[in-house]
Amino acid sequence: METVILAVVIAVVVLGVLGGLVVGSRRKKPLPPPPPAAPDITAPPAEPHIGDEAETPRDEPRRTIEEVDLPDGSTGVAVEEPPVVEELPPTEIEVPEPTAGRLVRLRARLSRSQNALGKGLLTLLSREHLDDDTWEEIEDILLTADVGVAPTQELVEGLRERVKVLGTRTPEELRGLLREELLKLVGTDFDRTVKTEPETSKPGIVMVVGVNGTGKTTTTGKLARVLVADGRSVVLGAADTFRAAAADQLQTWGERVGAHTVRGPEGGDPASIAFDAVKEGKEIGADVVLIDTAGRLHTKTGLMDELGKVKRVVEKQAPLDEVLLVLDATTGQNGLVQARVFAEVVDITGIVLTKLDGTAKGGIVVAVQRELGVPVKLVGLGEGADDLAPFEPEAFVDALIGD
Numbered sequence: 001m002e003t004v005i006l007a008v009v010i011a012v013v014v015l016g017v018l019g020g021l022v023v024g025s026r027r028k029k030p031l032p033p034p035p036p037a038a039p040d041i042t043a044p045p046a047e048p049h050i051g052d053e054a055e056t057p058r059d060e061p062r063r064t065i066e067e068v069d070l071p072d073g074s075t076g077v078a079v080e081e082p083p084v085v086e087e088l089p090p091t092e093i094e095v096p097e098p099t100a101g102r103l104v105r106l107r108a109r110l111s112r113s114q115n116a117l118g119k120g121l122l123t124l125l126s127r128e129h130l131d132d133d134t135w136e137e138i139e140d141i142l143l144t145a146d147v148g149v150a151p152t153q154e155l156v157e158g159l160r161e162r163v164k165v166l167g168t169r170t171p172e173e174l175r176g177l178l179r180e181e182l183l184k185l186v187g188t189d190f191d192r193t194v195k196t197e198p199e200t201s202k203p204g205i206v207m208v209v210g211v212n213g214t215g216k217t218t219t220t221g222k223l224a225r226v227l228v229a230d231g232r233s234v235v236l237g238a239a240d241t242f243r244a245a246a247a248d249q250l251q252t253w254g255e256r257v258g259a260h261t262v263r264g265p266e267g268g269d270p271a272s273i274a275f276d277a278v279k280e281g282k283e284i285g286a287d288v289v290l291i292d293t294a295g296r297l298h299t300k301t302g303l304m305d306e307l308g309k310v311k312r313v314v315e316k317q318a319p320l321d322e323v324l325l326v327l328d329a330t331t332g333q334n335g336l337v338q339a340r341v342f343a344e345v346v347d348i349t350g351i352v353l354t355k356l357d358g359t360a361k362g363g364i365v366v367a368v369q370r371e372l373g374v375p376v377k378l379v380g381l382g383e384g385a386d387d388l389a390p391f392e393p394e395a396f397v398d399a400l401i402g403d
């Protein structure tokens with residue numbers, strides 16, 4: 001019996017020792033490194049290029065928002081916040097520059113472009129002997145500046161007479177003489193205010209006309225700024241339905257100063273848009289309605305008739321206070337022919353000479369007033385928003401002859 005017990009004990013001890021050895025050796029063995037996880041290879045996303053369409057995944061049919069399961073909060077998956085769409089701030093209303101003294105402010109542009117006229121005349125007049133040749137040169141300078149034949153002769157005669165009476169001349173005296181004679185030509189008696197305050201009831205109605213590309217839309221926009229600067233409220237009528245971008249262009253001008261634009265479909269009837277603009281101006285109690293019309297060649301009878309119709313339709317509601325003819329000063333004498341035809345179709349009451357900053361032909365101011373008997377009321381002296389100035393003869397002549 002004892003032998004059996006002993007044998008069992010020995011067997012247990014031997015088994016225990018063997019088991020311990022095996023476990024111990026397992027503990028000491030370093031574990032082999034785990035096999036590297038198979039890399040999840042996906043093609044790198046290609047950089048999108050400007051104009052690329054965003055692709056929809058091809059294997060997933062499109063789902064509507066109702067079909068998309070929202071993750072329930074219990075899964076612990078972080079729910080991404082929807083992106084916050086920032087509201088665009090409303091277009092900021094600009095405060096246009098005051099209109100008073102704009103021409104003086106823009107004088108440098110005028111003098112730069114008109115230098116040849118004033119400086120040339122002064123140089124010639126300063127010659128010791130003013131012989132016939134010199135007077136002819138003076139005439140040439142005036143004609144080159146598009147003053148026109150009759151006004152040129154008047155000016156030369158006037159100067160000749162006064163220089164003779166004066167005898168010896170100082171530069172200051174000559175400048176004074178020339179200034180007076182030029183002022184006579186430009187005219188100081190015209191009423192150059194843009195009529196926007198009707199005697200009976202509001203609003204004042206202004207229509208802007210002219211051939212293509214003279215600057216009508218730009219001028220209408222700038223004029224809205226002039227009026228807003230003077231404290232008036234404005235409605236714009238985009239009756240240029242011919243040029244696709246014209247209504248947008250006008251509306252942008254309007255938005256900048258808080259003026260509403262009445263517009264219609266592209267290619268629509270300009271007369272009905274003009275009518276609606278005046279109607280709206282009346283309804284909201286605006287001070288002025290400015291109507292921009294499409295550019296048209298004075299030689300196209302059909303288009304000129306259409307312009308007459310726009311005027312007549314507007315006048316069913318109230319008479320027009322101003323019909324402004326926009327002339328591009330760089331076209332010089334060609335503008336006169338246009339002016340004549342436009343004046344026949346719609347009574348022109350004022351002239352806007354644009355692009356005077358880019359031409360030495362400032363004499364056109366004189367010529368066009370003579371041609372129509374209508375004053376230049378505004379001049380465009382650049383592409384900037386406030387580069388439209390009420391025309392002031394003194395400031396204009398001073399810019400021509402310099403200080």
Ligand SMILES: Nc1nc2c(ncn2[C@@H]2O[C@H](COP(=O)(O)OP(=O)(O)OP(=O)(O)O)[C@@H](O)[C@H]2O)c(=O)[nH]1
Pocket residue numbers: 210211212213214215216217218219240243246293294295296353354355356357358379380381382383387
């Ligand atoms: N330098 C200069 N450019 C001007 C002036 N006035 C207008 N322009 C430019 O002339 C170009 C034509 O102006 P718009 O106002 O589009 O001409 P538009 O008469 O309405 O043109 P249509 O509708 O096609 O007949 C634009 O580039 C204007 O910026 C100005 O006084 N000086």
